[in-house]
Structures are given as structure tokens and as C-alpha cells.
Amino acid sequence: MMRSSTASNAASIIGGWVFAGVCVIGSIIYFEDLRAVGRWAFGVPHPDMQVASAASPDRAEVGEARKSQTASSGGNLVELRGDRLGHFTTAAQINGSSIDVMVDTGASIVALTWEDAERAGIYVRPSDFTHRVNTANGLAKVAPVTIDQITTGNITVRDVRAAVSEPGKLSGTLLGMTFLGRLTRAELRRGTLILEE
DSSP states (O other): OHHHHHHHHHHHHHHHHHHHHHHHHHHHHTHHHHHHHHHHHHTOOOTTOBOOSSOOOOHHHHHHHHHHOOEEEETTEEEEEOOTTSOEEEEEEETTEEEEEEEOTTOSSEEEOHHHHHHTTOOOOGGGOOEEEEETTEEEEEEEEEEEEEEETTEEEEEEEEEEEOTTSOSSEEEOHHHHTTSSEEEEETTEEEEEO
16 A cells, blocks of 8 residues: 555656656747747737748839839728739828838838838937848848838828838838738738728
8 A cells, every 4th residue: 555655656756747847848849939929918029020021122113013003092991902023012101201112911010121211200320220030031130119100091000110120121111010900901802902990
């Protein structure tokens, strides 16, 4: 009887250590995933924010796409037709300045080129580039900012979290999920992106 109790206790202790070891090993292996879940649960932005899911078009491409694209707006609804590459580009008013943007549902944040940020009256210092991000062109540093107001068509969103890229690191401004996530609807239907406030 005594042996059975001792063996049972030993098995419990060993089982506890094995379980603890599995938890430690699992947390090491899945550390990034667990951290991402924690950040998501508490609404904390990831320092390695995903800026772009696809290569950003250069400024000439954006301007050309704007000429050929049809955008309609009625009420608080904007419809953007994709260009030949499937990009959705339009002009947005950022802090009152007209800036060509690519609407990118794969970008977690609004990402401004350094030049567009200055055009919108957002000035950053070299010491402000404190976050690293993944872009289509690799890792880059950005300066976190808050944009007072972004308007496209009849849709206006205020106090939008964004990031300014280092000079020459981003070829065009991206309208990402910190803007799109504040809308009632951002839906792709038959090559048309529908945005609704």
C-alpha cells in the first residue's frame, strides 16, 4: 500500500515536471505567436507592423492609375475600381492636403512616404524612427504618428494611427487597416472596392 502511494506521488511529480517542460518548450517555440495573440487581445500595435502586403507602385503608376480608374461616391460610400494590376488607388485628403494613395487591405497601418508626410504637415526627426516594419522591400524603420484627418470621397476618419517611412524607403502612401478598420464596410466585389463609413 505504501509503495503504491509513493509510486503515485512520484508519478504525479514527474508528470508535473513533464507538463511544465512541455509548456516552457512550447512557449519558446511559439513565442512570437503567443506575443501576437497577446498584442491583439489588448489592442497593442506590433512593433514589426506589416506595412504592405504587395509591392507599392511608384508615383507614376499611381498617377496613371488615377486617370484610368473610375471612382464614385454617394452619401458616405466610395467605390474604387482596380487598375490593370489590381491596385486600388485614389486621391485622399490627409490633413487637408491632396495625396495619391493606394488602398491596401493587407497593410496593417496607414503608411506615409516621408515626402507625403511633409506635404500633409507632418514633420518627423531622425530620432522619431523608432519602430521596425516589414515591407515588400524588406525591413525598414518608421516613425509612428497620428493623422488628424483622412478624407476620401465623402468618408472622413479622424485621429488615425499611422507611420512615416524613412526617406526613399516607400514608393507610395498606403491607406491601410488603421483607416479601413474604422469603416462600416470595406468589401471587394467584382474588381471594385467598396468603402462605407
